[in-house]
Each structure stands twice: as structure tokens, then as C-alpha cells.
Amino acid sequence: RKEVEQDPGPFNVPEGATVAFNCTYSNSASQSFFWYRQDCRKEPKLLMSVYSSGNEDGRFTAQLNRASQYISLLIRDSKLSDSATYLCVVNGPYNFNKFYFGSGTKLNVKP
């Protein structure tokens, strides 16, 4: 079983839509959780860290559910510029220097 699993999509949504992605992780002792976005042929860029209490940054909201071992990312009022691949990344638990990547979820926002 993979350490981190994501639905590869693509998710095709119209501008202004709300879209949500989930990501599951296999090790219940995992410590830290992150969402990155990656544009085609570019490097991954940190979108947000995911805290136990959940966190929000503008149109983006991330949640952590430790009991069910998943994290989620909600994007409200989608913009064309949100089109990208969203990578779920999990860190730990035994080595803070080891990060496990999901395969990524592709989002296409259409006009």
C-alpha cells in the first residue's frame, strides 16, 4: 500500500466553482502534512501546511482528519489560475527528513 494516495483526476470545473480534494495516508503516526501546487514543467510550490485545527488562507481551506487518516483541500471561487496539479505531502513519523508524496490531483478550471 502506498504511504499517500490521491485521486489523480482530472477535476474539470467552471470558474467560480468550489472543488475539494482528499488525500489519504497509511501511517497513523505521521507528523506533518502539506499541500503543494505544481504547474506544468515547474517546481512544486508550498500552498499550505495542514494543522490539526484546520487552516484557511483566502479561498483555500485545509483540514486534517487523524481518525480517518486523510487531509483535504477546499478551493472556493475557483480561478483559471488555480489550474495545476495539487500534491499531498506527508512527513515523518520516524524521520523528519523523509517526505512522502501523493501522485497529485490535476485541476482544470474552465472559463
Added chain:
Amino acid sequence: DTEVTQTPKHLVMGMTNKKSLKCEQHMGHRAMYWYKQKAKKPPELMFVYSYEKLSINESVPSRFSPECPNSSLLNLHLHALQPEDSALYLCASSQGQGDQPQHFGDGTRLSIL
């Protein structure tokens, strides 16, 4: 602008060449990473340096040789590469503790002829 700088941005080399990829960060991070990424796949971990010592080698072939001259610099020496080694090579750094994320450079796009 990225705080992790990689050079060169693009590299084309023959299978008999020797070249090096370079990475630099000035964020005081103590962990540095090399990843390989193929199209439509997530980054694949190659090496991790923690406090300038190699801490993880993900069974990478010896034609890839990492080096960490100091806490800010990370090199990847390449020799006798194969066409299947063509990929985007990403360097990243992190504080190496707690819940701190990685920060990526913009990568070197490597093509092996």
C-alpha cells in the same frame, strides 16, 4: 522568486559526459534533498543530507554522486548517464525538524542524448 537556486536550468549531455548540478540555499536550512521527476509523476526522492551528512540514499545508481560541501550548497555529480535518466532534477531544503515544509528550487531539466 525561489529561495533555493539551482544551476543550470537546462542541461543536454551525452552518455559519456561528466557534469554537475548545483543547488544553493541561504535560509539556514539544515536538510537538503535531491529529487528526480518524470512527466506526470510526483517527485521521487534520491538523496537527503542532514547537517551536511548523507542520511538517505534511495538506492540510487552510482552514476549519480551527491556532495554537500557546506550547509548552503548541494551538488549532484553525473557520469555515464542513460537516456532514461532524462528528467527534471529538483533540489529542496527544509529546517529538518518538526513540522517544517520543504522549499524547492526551480529545477534542472536534464536531457541525455
